[in-house]
Amino acid sequence: MLLNKTIGFIGGGAMAEALIRGILKSGMIEASQLIVNDISSERLRYLTNLFSVETTSDSQELAKKADVLFLTVKPQVMNHVVDQITPVVSKSTIIVSVAAGVTLSTLQNKMPGVPVVRVMPNTAVAVGEGMSAIALGKYATSSIGEMVSSVFASVGKVVTVGEDLMDAVTGLSGSGPGYVYVLIDALTDAGVRVGFSRQTALLLSAQTLLGAAKMVLETGEHPAKLRDMVTSPGGTSITGIHVLEQKGVRAALIDAVVAATERSKEMGRK
Known part of the structure; x- marks a missing residue:
């Protein structure tokens, strides 16, 4: 071509x-x-x-x-x-x-x-x-x-x-790496908090996000289904997810994408 x-x-x-x-x-x-x-x-x-x-x-x-x-x-x-x-x-x-x-x-x-x-x-x-x-x-x-x-x-x-x-692309995937870096950084801090060296915590965090993203892309399964596959009744994953929902992490990510989209529109009008 x-x-x-x-x-x-x-x-x-x-x-x-x-x-x-x-x-x-x-x-x-x-x-x-x-x-x-x-x-x-x-x-x-x-x-x-x-x-x-x-x-x-x-x-x-x-x-x-x-x-x-x-x-x-x-x-x-x-x-x-x-x-x-x-x-x-x-x-x-x-x-x-x-x-x-x-x-x-x-x-x-x-x-x-x-x-x-x-x-x-x-x-x-x-x-x-x-x-x-x-x-x-x-x-x-x-x-x-x-x-x-x-x-x-x-x-x-x-x-x-x-x-x-x-503008929505800019808000989601264009700005998205920034959101993911925040998540990786926070998970790394959490790893340090529970006893890992920062280097090991960073590896655990970054590879976990990479692997999870690859699972979504390669299996074609809805992320909610993949989430359900790792949330055993009364187990550790559902306990952690419960805390994320209590703290509004899902809503915060949605709000971040909407805000970034609106900012992209504003910049385009200048």
Whole structure:
């Protein structure tokens, strides 16, 4: 699908690095197909040494060459980047934006007729276990959506949603790693409290969450059913779950996602 295409990245930060690592590891493209642009020459040298990719300091030059152009920059600089490349972007170039809060309409108003795809990945793409949601712009066909999905599938799981749900994606999976880190940290403290070293407690906590998540994904069972499988009558698990319900942990997580979703909407309106 990406054979013989030139793939460009404007912005060579952590997200670009994770995506480049994933797509090269998957074998869907060769390093010779990649060109990366960044304002930092040090960062460009690092990526060249790491992946043997071509780099450039000229975003317009890259925009002219790229068949697929990933905009992996911070939201606050997106308008500046798009203004720079708009005069040279071809209508056959596929634009993939990963900037939170930057809408498809914002991009398409600046680049009319150009196929644009908006993606909200989370930070776990860095370890190949990310969760990404994609939304297709007006000129992005289903085949373009499949191509973009294949790229992000190389670093985790992918779903396609309407853009109206992108703020909810941000609130749930985009911000979700932060919630999970709080849980891991709290479980680690609990492990220390009951006698483990912090290192052992952290391993027990993190691996337990990883294993539980994998059980949900690989069995396809509802988490409530899996929970019931480990809650023996009068046992330790149901005793602990009872305390979690008393303390409102379930409601707090729901409230956190709703609040983060609303904050994403507010940021998008600015």
